[in-house]
Amino acid sequence: MFRVFRKEVEKCLEDFSDERFIRESEHADLTCTVAFKLAKEKRKKPADIAEEIVESISTELPDYVGSVEVVNGYINFYASMEFLEDAVNVILDEDEDYGSMTEQGNVLIEHTSANPDGPLHIGHLRNSIIGDTLSRIFKKAGFNVRTQYYTNDMGRQIALAVLGIRRFGLSDKKPDHAVAEAYIAINRLIEEDEKVAEQINQEADQIMLKYELGDEDVSLEFKNMVEKALEGIRQTLESLNIKHDEVIWESEFIRNGYVDMILKRIDEMGLLIKDGAWYIDLVSKGYEKNVVVRRENGTSLYITRDLAYHAWKNENFDRFINILGADHKLIGKQLSDILALLNLKPPEIVFFEFVSLPEGSMSTRKGKFISADELIEKVYQEAYEIIKEKDMPEEEKKRVARSVAVGALRFDFVRLAPEKSMTFDWKKALDFERQTASYIQYSHARACSILRKAVEKGMPDLEISGELCTQSEKDLILHLSKFTTVLERVIKELRPNVFADYVLDAAIKFNEFYRLHPVLKEESELRMHRLAIVDASRIVLRNGLRVLGIEPLEKM
RNA sequence: GGGCCCGUAGCCUAGCAUGGAUAAGGCGACGGCCUCCUAAGCCGUAGAUCGCGGGUUCAAAUCCCGCCGGGUCCGCCA
Numbered sequence A: 001m002f003r004v005f006r007k008e009v010e011k012c013l014e015d016f017s018d019e020r021f022i023r024e025s026e027h028a029d030l031t032c033t034v035a036f037k038l039a040k041e042k043r044k045k046p047a048d049i050a051e052e053i054v055e056s057i058s059t060e061l062p063d064y065v066g067s068v069e070v071v072n073g074y075i076n077f078y079a080s081m082e083f084l085e086d087a088v089n090v091i092l093d094e095d096e097d098y099g100s101m102t103e104q105g106n107v108l109i110e111h112t113s114a115n116p117d118g119p120l121h122i123g124h125l126r127n128s129i130i131g132d133t134l135s136r137i138f139k140k141a142g143f144n145v146r147t148q149y150y151t152n153d154m155g156r157q158i159a160l161a162v163l164g165i166r167r168f169g170l171s172d173k174k175p176d177h178a179v180a181e182a183y184i185a186i187n188r189l190i191e192e193d194e195k196v197a198e199q200i201n202q203e204a205d206q207i208m209l210k211y212e213l214g215d216e217d218v219s220l221e222f223k224n225m226v227e228k229a230l231e232g233i234r235q236t237l238e239s240l241n242i243k244h245d246e247v248i249w250e251s252e253f254i255r256n257g258y259v260d261m262i263l264k265r266i267d268e269m270g271l272l273i274k275d276g277a278w279y280i281d282l283v284s285k286g287y288e289k290n291v292v293v294r295r296e297n298g299t300s301l302y303i304t305r306d307l308a309y310h311a312w313k314n315e316n317f318d319r320f321i322n323i324l325g326a327d328h329k330l331i332g333k334q335l336s337d338i339l340a341l342l343n344l345k346p347p348e349i350v351f352f353e354f355v356s357l358p359e360g361s362m363s364t365r366k367g368k369f370i371s372a373d374e375l376i377e378k379v380y381q382e383a384y385e386i387i388k389e390k391d392m393p394e395e396e397k398k399r400v401a402r403s404v405a406v407g408a409l410r411f412d413f414v415r416l417a418p419e420k421s422m423t424f425d426w427k428k429a430l431d432f433e434r435q436t437a438s439y440i441q442y443s444h445a446r447a448c449s450i451l452r453k454a455v456e457k458g459m460p461d462l463e464i465s466g467e468l469c470t471q472s473e474k475d476l477i478l479h480l481s482k483f484t485t486v487l488e489r490v491i492k493e494l495r496p497n498v499f500a501d502y503v504l505d506a507a508i509k510f511n512e513f514y515r516l517h518p519v520l521k522e523e524s525e526l527r528m529h530r531l532a533i534v535d536a537s538r539i540v541l542r543n544g545l546r547v548l549g550i551e552p553l554e555k556m
Numbered sequence B: 001g002g003g004c005c006c007g008u009a010g011c012c013u014a015g016c017a018u019g020g021a022u023a024a025g026g027c028g029a030c031g032g033c034c035u036c037c038u039a040a041g042c043c044g045u046a047g048a049u050c051g052c053g054g055g056u057u058c059a060a061a062u063c064c065c066g067c068c069g070g071g072u073c074c075g076c077c078a
Helices: A002-012 A034-042 A046-060 A081-097 A122-140 A156-168 A175-192 A194-213 A216-239 A258-268 A302-316 A326-341 A372-387 A394-415 A437-456 A471-480 A483-493 A497-516 A524-547
Strands: A030-032 A065-071 A074-079 A106-110 A144-151 A246-249 A272-275 A277-280 A291-294 A319-325 A348-352
Touching: A002 A030, A002 A065, A002 A074, A002 A483, A034 A046, A034 A074, A046 A065, A046 A074, A065 A081, A074 A081, A081 A471, A081 A524, A106 A122, A106 A302, A122 A144, A122 A319, A122 A348, A122 A372, A122 A394, A122 A483, A122 A497, A122 A524, A144 A216, A156 A175, A156 A194, A156 A216, A175 A194, A175 A216, A194 A216, A216 A372, A258 A272, A258 A291, A258 A302, A291 A302, A302 A319, A302 A326, A319 A326, A326 A348, A372 A394, A394 A437, A394 A497, A437 A497, A437 A524, A471 A497, A471 A524, A483 A497, A483 A524, A497 A524
Parallel strands: A106 A144, A106 A319, A144 A246, A319 A348
Antiparallel strands: A030 A074, A065 A074, A272 A277, A277 A291
């Protein structure tokens, strides 16, 4: 709805300004700074120019623009009572669908894609949560979204994990953790003894070659190991409300001919140098180094399969988005540049900076990481401690603690701008006294509680009235009306943290309203008016939480 | 060495795309609020050379240049 208001303001100003100078402001519902720009060429004071503009437009303001005024050269626009009423009524009418848009197109979001050599750790979590939140946002916007986990089933790490299991077997831990044990153990051998290391690396080369050539026994071994790890990873993701539509195995692109196809295409473009190994000639394009796409022994590399994968994405999707750690920036750029040389569309890539521990960066290989499972469990325990005291059946306490924990984790990870690195802090992760997911869930529960009591008391009627709106109510309603405006921005900029902030702000503004305005003790019209605002807030908080993959609790 | 990212109160962060009105929150500190719709809440106080230096501009946290500090990448690994 806010978009309609904005369009009207733009229309008002079309003779004087373009949309660049119109922006949101803490001082007005929308403000225009064009008078400052015009001041120089017209050789007049900004305030005078602003006055002239306002004079010429204020005779017939559109329906949703209530008033215009000039303050220090700014032209300030305020929404009308009619706008406030329509905004609330649209939210109440659309209910579950409020915030949905009508964008079209097939979108692929590839996220997580962690190597299946152990459990997800808290770094992978950042990837999963950004990816899952983006996919929910794109769905809400109307896109046809598919999510994929692209799994490396044929790299060196995977071969080492297979060899680890050969040597040490698998314990009966959760399968991804069991795989990690074997993987860490074999890496320790490699670290300890150079001779052993050389032998193991040769073995790894051999089984990688066999796997690529389709040797049956080795394939079975690889497949079993990867599936074990993926099964554990799937469980972890599920507990965070994250589910991929499908898992794509890198090896598929060897078997289905896409790798050969892409190599042929590179060759036809005259970009391939065959000198033992095969290279893509990038040096002649001004790059520092060429990229190897086929080893001397004939096997493919990660980049080769990834090129093939992206050729497939080109055939099937309008937009394809990858979520990658910042350590993939170089290879991401190489991938994109090579695709461009082949006249294929490169992916849109969301890079996020590292999650590290206070004592340094994480490493699955060295066993230096905090697993997602451990984090989830500890946060759950902490949430349970708080809810233990409440008056609620035991089963419900557990359920609430679970969703508060999941919410807290998801929110903390998604809220941070992707380009910021993150140092993990147990104290912070376990603190629910902050403005975070539980704060939003709590605000939602408060709204639900008021509405529940209204029904119990036999006064469920809602009726918004623009005239009765206080400043705090106007602020709240205006914010509620911005749902799709924010969604639009996230779709363009691929920054889901912006949406997390939007939902948090909705909770903050609702709490301010809650403090200032009693609802149930008011009489008739005022009560119905405020109940309408409570219900609209409830809907926005609920829909917002769902888009963030967080359960909107009705009691907590 | 080169590329990319980050640097905003004691701590964590938003704002930077598209320059504009007293730089906005949280944690922590201090002082308050439950006969009142959920205190996982709220109110108030203290706390900022927006890393440093230059430049562009009527106007810079925001744009440009240089520097400093931290992270990360530069494999016939992924």
